[in-house]
Structures are given as C-alpha cells and as structure tokens.
Amino acid sequence: MWILLAFGSAFFAGLMSILAKIGIKDIDSNLATALRTVVVVCYAWLMVFIIGSHSTITEVDSKSIIFLVLSGFATGGAWLCYFKALKTGDVNKVVPIDKSSVILTMVLSMIFLGEDFTIIKICAMVLIGAGTYLMIERKQITSNKAKNHQWLFYAVLAAVFASLTAILGKIGIENVESNLGTAIRTIVVLCMAWMIVFIQGKHKEIKNINRKSWFFLVFSGLATGLSWLCFYSALQQGPVSVVLPIDKLSILVTIAFSFFVLKEKLKKLPLIGLIMIVIGTLSLLI
Numbered sequence: 001m002w003i004l005l006a007f008g009s010a011f012f013a014g015l016m017s018i019l020a021k022i023g024i025k026d027i028d029s030n031l032a033t034a035l036r037t038v039v040v041v042c043y044a045w046l047m048v049f050i051i052g053s054h055s056t057i058t059e060v061d062s063k064s065i066i067f068l069v070l071s072g073f074a075t076g077g078a079w080l081c082y083f084k085a086l087k088t089g090d091v092n093k094v095v096p097i098d099k100s101s102v103i104l105t106m107v108l109s110m111i112f113l114g115e116d117f118t119i120i121k122i123c124a125m126v127l128i129g130a131g132t133y134l135m136i137e138r139k140q141i142t143s144n145k146a147k148n149h150q151w152l153f154y155a156v157l158a159a160v161f162a163s164l165t166a167i168l169g170k171i172g173i174e175n176v177e178s179n180l181g182t183a184i185r186t187i188v189v190l191c192m193a194w195m196i197v198f199i200q201g202k203h204k205e206i207k208n209i210n211r212k213s214w215f216f217l218v219f220s221g222l223a224t225g226l227s228w229l230c231f232y233s234a235l236q237q238g239p240v241s242v243v244l245p246i247d248k249l250s251i252l253v254t255i256a257f258s259f260f261v262l263k264e265k266l267k268k269l270p271l272i273g274l275i276m277i278v279i280g281t282l283s284l285l286i
Contacts (some may be wrong), residue, residue, distance in 0.1 A: 001237065002233070002234040002236075002237035002238035002243065003234070003238070003246065003285070005230045005231070005233050005234035005237075006230070006231070006234040006238065006242075006243045006246035006247055007246060007249070008226075008227075008230040009227045009228075009230035009231035009234060009246075009247045009250075010227075010246060010247050010248070010249040010250040010252075010253065011227075011250065011253055012223045012224070012226040012227035012230065012250075013223075013224075013227040013231075013247060013250035013253075013254075014250035014251065014252065014253025014254040014256075014257065015223045015253060015257070016220050016223035016224045016227060017086070017091060017095055017250070017254045017257075018091065018254060018257040018258060018261060019216045019217075019219050019220035019223055020032070020036065020083060020086065020216070020217070020220040021086055021091050021258075022212075022216045022261075023036075023213050023214075023215075023216030023217040023220055024083060024086065024087055024213075024217075025087075025213070026209075026210070026213060027205070027209060027213055027217075028200075028202045028205060029080070029083040029084045029086070029087045030080060030083075030084075030193065030196050030197055030200060030202055031197050031202040031203070031205055031206070032083060032217060033079050033080055033083050033193050034190070034193035034194045034196075034197045035206075035209075035217050035221075036217055036218075036220055036221040036224060037079075037186065037189050037190045037193050037194075037221070038190065038221070039217075039218055039221025039222060039224075039225065040186050040189075040190075040221050040224050040225045040228065041183070041186045041187060041190050043221070043222060043225035043226075044179070044182050044183040044186045044225055044228065044229070045183045047179045047183070047225075047229060048179050048180050048183045051177070051179055053177040053179055053180040054180070056176075056177055056180065057180060060175075060176050060180070060184075061175060063171075064172050064173070064174070064175055064176050064181070065172075065184070066172075067168050067169070067171045067172030068168075068169070068172035068173070068176070068181055068184045068185050068188075069184075069185075069188050070164075070168045070172075071164075071165050071168035071169040071172050071185050071188075072184070072185040072186070072187070072188025072189050072192070073188060073192060074161045074162075074164040074165040074168055075161070075162075075165045075169075075185060075188075075189050076188065076189040076192035076193055077157070077158075077161040077192075078158045078159075078161035078162040078165055079158075079189065079193070080193070080196065081154040081155070081157040081158035081161060082094070082098055082154070082155070082158035082162075084151075084154040085097075085098070085150075085151045085152075085153075085154035085155040085158060086151075088150050088151040088154075089150075089151030089152070089155065090258075090264050091254060091255075091258040091264060092135070092254070092255050092258050092259075092264050092266055092270065093135070093151070093155075094151060094155045095250075095251050095254045095255070096131075096132045096135035096251060096270075096273070096274075096277070097132060097152070097155035097156060097158075097159055098155055098158045098159050098162060099132070099159075099248040099250075099251050099277070100128065100129065100132040100159050101158075101159035101160065101161075101162040101163040101166075101244075101248075102128055102163075102244050102245045102248045102281075103125050103128055103129055104159070104160065104163040105162075105163040105166045105167060105240060105241070105244045106121060106124075106125055106240075106241045106244070106245070107125075108163060108167050109166075109167060109170070109239070109240040109241045110241065112167060113167070113170065113171075113240060115239050115240065115241045116239075116241075120283055120284065121241060121284065123280070123283065124245065124280040124281065124283045124284050125280070126280070127276045127277065127279055127280030127283070128245070128276070128277050128280040128281065130273070130276055131272075131273040131274065131275070131276030131277035131280065132273065132277065133273065134269045134270060134272055134273030134276065135269075135270040135273035135274060135277075166235070166240055166244050167240065169181070169185065169232060169235060170235055170240050172185075173232055173235065173236050174236075178229070178232045178233040178235070178236045179229060179232075179233070181232055181236075182228050182229055182232045186228070227247075227250075231243070231247055234246075234247075241284070242284045242285070245280075245281040245284050246281060246284075246285075248277075248281065249278065249281055251274070251277065252274075252278065255274065
C-alpha cells in the first residue's frame with residue numbers, strides 16, 4: 001500500500017510544480033509560498049478532523065513534536081528556496097536538482113535510521129546523480145551572468161532542505177498518525193513563510209494579485225496537500241530510502257506538463273538524464 005501512496009505523492013507533487021510555476025509568474029515567490037501554505041494548512045487539518053485523529057493530539061510525545069517542528073522548518077526552507085529557483089529558472093532545470101535530494105536522503109537514512117546499504121541502492125544513487133547532472137544545461141552553469149547562477153543556488157539549497165525534511169519527518173511521525181503529523185508540520189511552515197513575508201513587506205502586494213494567479217495558487221496548494229498526505233502516510237509505513245525516490249518521480253509529471261503546457265523543450269542529453277533517473281529510481285523497487 002505504501003508504494004501506491006508514494007506514487008500518488010509523486011503525481012500530485014509533479015502537478016503542484018506546474019500549477020505553482022504558472023501561479024507565481026507575476027507574484028513574489030515568498031508571498032506565493034505563504035499563500036499556498038494557507039490552503040495546505042486548511043486542507044491538512046480538514047483531513048485530520050474527518051479522520052478523527054485530532055483526538056490523539058494530546059498523546060503526541062515531546063520527541064515527536066520536536067522532530068515534526070524541525071521537519072516543518074526544513075520544509076519551509078525547502079519551499080522558499082524551491083519557489084525562488086522556480087521563478088527565475090525553467091521548470092525542467094530546477095526540478096531535477098531539487099529531486100537530487102534523494103541521494104543525500106538515502107545516505108542519511110542509512111547512517112541515522114539504520115536502513116540497508118545495498119549494491120542496488122548504490123547503483124541507483126549513481127544513476128540518479130549522473131542523470132541529474134545531464135539534465136542541467138551546461139550554458140546555465142558556465143554563464144558569467146549572476147542571474148543565471150541564482151536559480152541554481154536556490155535549487156541546490158532546496159534539495160538540501162528537502163533531504164532534511166524527509167529524515168526529520170520520518171523520526172517525527174513514528175508514533176503519530178500521519179495526517180496529524182502532516183498538519184502539525186504545516187503550521188510551522190505557515191508561520192515561517194508569513195514571518196518572512198511580513199519582514200520583507202511583501203504582504204502589501206496581495207491586493208495586486210489577479211484572478212488567474214489566485215486560481216493556480218489555490219490549486220497548487222491543494223495538490224501540495226494531497227501530495228503531503230500521501231507522502232507521509234507512505235513514509236510512516238515504508239523505508240525512507242525507497243519512498244523518497246518514488247516520490248521524486250514527480251519529475252516525469254512535471255516535465256510532461258512543462259512540455260505540453262509551458263512549451264519547455266527537453267534536449268537529447270537532458271532526456272538521457274531523465275531516463276537514467278527513472279531507471280535508478282525504479283531499481284529500488286527490486
């Protein structure tokens with residue numbers, strides 16, 4: 001069951017990237033992140049009350065709370081960096097780097113969570129790493145223009161924070177119902193995102209957001225909520241080193257939508273890289 005949930009998480013995460021890319025076109029990325037998080041929080045807590053897990057909130061121990069909060073901070077950092085990169089770079093360049101967090105996560109899960117270190121996992125990490133490298137166009141890396149480096153810097157930071165999110169989240173939800181754990185984490189992300197928005201004074205720009213942007217921001221938030229609920233339910237049942245790589249197959253959904261909706265084309269080397277990432281990920285299911 002956790003495998004199906006992980007694939008569900010991948011689908012909704014891929015859909016979220018495209019909806020968010022369109023939604024943040026004319027909006028500050030931090031403000032867009034904060035607005036989307038409001039939708040995610042409402043959806044997450046709605047699910048908690050529907051399922052009835054809110055009645056167990058008093059049973060959550062201090063260790064779980066600490067790690068869920070830390071995971072929330074890591075998620076906030078990942079989101080802020082990811083959408084900053086997404087605003088200034090192409091979807092089919094930003095997403096592969098963000099998804100490379102799977103390599104660091106696999107290593108950390110083996111070190112801190114005691115998950116198996118196998119030949120298959122090593123080969124998978126090599127394929128995913130090499131595939132990610134091929135998906136980054138060389139001209140974007142070697143350019144002397146600072147604006148071409150900006151998206152890469154934020155995308156790498158997003159990958160690091162995403163890796164920490166998975167490890168901390170895995171520890172935090174061990175003894176907590178997954179939907180409740182997701183809802184608790186989301187509150188932390190919400191507070192963090194809006195604090196940054198108010199510090200920067202970007203909240204004043206809310207009145208300038210058009211209907212189209214609102215539409216895509218709301219639906220990207222719903223897609224994020226569905227992705228999170230699937231992901232943390234799968235994470236609670238399955239190993240991090242397998243759940244996260246499957247979740248990162250959202251890259252297939254994202255690139256497919258970026259091709260048909262945003263008209264972003266994938267060249268030969270990036271296409272080979274994408275194939276390597278998929279093979280490396282699917283090999284973990286063996």
